[in-house]
Amino acid sequence: MQIYNKLFSAFGPQGWWPINGEYKQRKLSEKDRLEVCIGAILTQNTSWKNVEKALENLHKNELIDLKKLAKIQDEKLEKLIQCSGYYRQKAKKLKIFAQTILKSGSLKNFFAKENLRDELLSIWGVGPETADSIILYAAEKPVFVIDAYTKRIMSRFGKCKPGVDYHELQDYFHKKLERNHKLFNEYHALFVELAKRSCKKVPDCSSCPIKKSCQKVL
DNA sequence: GGCCAGGTGTAAA
């Protein structure tokens, strides 16, 4: 919580996860939530910049739509999301995702499932981070999202080992923080913001790609 | 030109 407070006072509220190019505070629509899911898959090991372009292409073609995604031709979808990298894999992932959700009828129904996280993880192409991003940012339920930034920064802060296991670090946050999806949303966004910034000095960071970022808030 | 980006699935050791 101390780190959170430092980050928050340094960077302020992030209002995270851009929907259709802007930061929304209001209640998410079904389409908003679907866009978040699609974004979560497209951003796998990929910069958000590239994902934004792909999302824009999908919007233009009215493809933020489960039924359309479920049956679109592979080649067409691949072309639209090409700029986000791994486009053949991701096209397949999006289709499988849409087809799976449709079995429940809607995202709303799917999100209401008791064991939502396991359901998500059983979908091909959805791993722990993608599943948790969807739960936190689309379903708005409190799970803490761990990503490469979080691991790196926390190990810099001496809170974990560099190669810490995903769930081990997630448990750390779950035990320390109150279960509040807005807090988790903000916290994860602050980590990403920190990682994007630059700074002067940190002990032990000579080879860290984000060495310039961390010291500022320490 | 090399490294990194809001990872995941698969197959070999």
Added chain:
DNA sequence: TTTACACATGGC
């Protein structure tokens, strides 16, 4: 169970 590798584009 752990490790290595494929997947692919764009920015710096």
